[in-house]
Amino acid sequence: MKLPFRKRDYSCLTRLTYKYFVEPERTVEIWRQLEAELGPIQRLAMVRVQQINTPALIVRATFDGNPITVMQRSGGDDGALARVHAIFGFTEEPAP
Amino acid sequence: MGEPAYFDRFALQYDWKNHRRQVVGEELIIHCHHYNSKLQHTIEGAAKIDGKHIITSSAQAAFAAFLSRAVRPTDSTVEKYAVASALYAYLGFGMLDLSKLEHGEVTASASHFVEGWRSGFPQRSTPVCTFTEGYLQAAARVAGERSVRVRETRCMMQGHPNCRFEISDGAREPDYVIERRPYSVPPSTVPEYVRSPNIDEQKIYEALIEMPIHGDPQGVIPAFNVYLANMPALFYNLISIRFVEEMSRVGLGDTARQLLKYDAETCGLNTFRGIMNSAEWDGLIAPMVRQEEDKLFGIIAVSNALGWGNWHCLAHEPGASLSMEARNGYEALGYRELRASTKEPVCLMLTGVSAGIMGLVYGEGPVPERMGQFASDEANCIGCDQASCRFDTRATS
Numbered sequence: 001m002k003l004p005f006r007k008r009d010y011s012c013l014t015r016l017t018y019k020y021f022v023e024p025e026r027t028v029e030i031w032r033q034l035e036a037e038l039g040p041i042q043r044l045a046m047v048r049v050q051q052i053n054t055p056a057l058i059v060r061a062t063f064d065g066n067p068i069t070v071m072q073r074s075g076g077d078d079g080a081l082a083r084v085h086a087i088f089g090f091t092e093e094p095a096p
Numbered sequence: 097m098g099e100p101a102y103f104d105r106f107a108l109q110y111d112w113k114n115h116r117r118q119v120v121g122e123e124l125i126i127h128c129h130h131y132n133s134k135l136q137h138t139i140e141g142a143a144k145i146d147g148k149h150i151i152t153s154s155a156q157a158a159f160a161a162f163l164s165r166a167v168r169p170t171d172s173t174v175e176k177y178a179v180a181s182a183l184y185a186y187l188g189f190g191m192l193d194l195s196k197l198e199h200g201e202v203t204a205s206a207s208h209f210v211e212g213w214r215s216g217f218p219q220r221s222t223p224v225c226t227f228t229e230g231y232l233q234a235a236a237r238v239a240g241e242r243s244v245r246v247r248e249t250r251c252m253m254q255g256h257p258n259c260r261f262e263i264s265d266g267a268r269e270p271d272y273v274i275e276r277r278p279y280s281v282p283p284s285t286v287p288e289y290v291r292s293p294n295i296d297e298q299k300i301y302e303a304l305i306e307m308p309i310h311g312d313p314q315g316v317i318p319a320f321n322v323y324l325a326n327m328p329a330l331f332y333n334l335i336s337i338r339f340v341e342e343m344s345r346v347g348l349g350d351t352a353r354q355l356l357k358y359d360a361e362t363c364g365l366n367t368f369r370g371i372m373n374s375a376e377w378d379g380l381i382a383p384m385v386r387q388e389e390d391k392l393f394g395i396i397a398v399s400n401a402l403g404w405g406n407w408h409c410l411a412h413e414p415g416a417s418l419s420m421e422a423r424n425g426y427e428a429l430g431y432r433e434l435r436a437s438t439k440e441p442v443c444l445m446l447t448g449v450s451a452g453i454m455g456l457v458y459g460e461g462p463v464p465e466r467m468g469q470f471a472s473d474e475a476n477c478i479g480c481d482q483a484s485c486r487f488d489t490r491a492t493s
Contacts, residue, residue, distance in 0.1 A: 044308075044376075046380075063379065
């Protein structure tokens, strides 16, 4: 499987949730860029979770940083998701 | 960045022995947006009763008592409304602007219940914030000493950028009055429970108590892949008991009980599916899982930390059966406080959840097809004068 790729997560808090699997060697750099783009990373040591919570998106992973779950909040703009995709280097497969 | 105003008044008190969460003396149960909206859908959807009224009047009654303890005699009216707004956000119900309440209008810019309806019933096109109507009636009663009627005139569920509530003087009818009699379970011998050597229950409890399960800047709690909310046990007990009673009056008591068990089974499947797919599960519990049944014991530990009741496994045959004992389930204790003893077991939520979590861990096929693959009965109930509640679950085929 070519990285990065994403998998729809149907069991999540919003209907627009995907889990992104990124290149392991890029994980640290990706989180640095996410922090610069979206805001400070909140670390919940008791459950080993790191997350960035914005009005448009919630981005979270374990302390390992990968895979990264991205949840689009209700009313969130698509621009925020596009910027996260750019950081991941993710492009959607063109329709056949 | 500091905590929002008044959050310091709502410090969590956790009773380790009984697995009880309390804020300002109110016992809280954590459930998610899927369960809360589904429960509302069931109660409001019953054609022969006024389910909406059960929810508003129960919310008003439960939160009038809660808010009365959260405000202080020295608070001004403005401060009391601010406390009401802060408590709503702290508990995870969303963001209310009460600044114009005295002029007859309240708006909400985020809502736990709207998120639940969007997720479970996206086709809904009418307002859904019944619970909030009751909460606002309680806020006006406590903060403004006013008897008001609240009606949601537009809702984010309909595509509006916020929800709007109209406040008018004069309640539709006298307040629903709660009579609670203190009840404590007589002491009895605690049996030897079945536990997994791989699941560190204490570590799970400590993590979930330490975790900040309160509203974010939007007043909602995105955690464990769901939107959580801290709901008074009293509210759940009032709506469940009154729903069954009113349905019984029209000859549908058994149907009501089945519906509430069905909602809980769905909760066991969907809520814990979300939890098991979450980063929190991956970070905290997945590293402990060595065999399939460890997932079940992880789920039980999480549910105890959410305040559902001090319940543990009496016997378990992986993939086939589960017997659980609850020594202080909130449904049974609530029933004893609000009513009296009964012949019918009353713990419908824990009964349904028992089947749901077995289906989640051992069921076959996509999750929606796992409904009914396990069946659960409450064999003993504190509500029926027994020393504890026992739930027996077995595979249906």
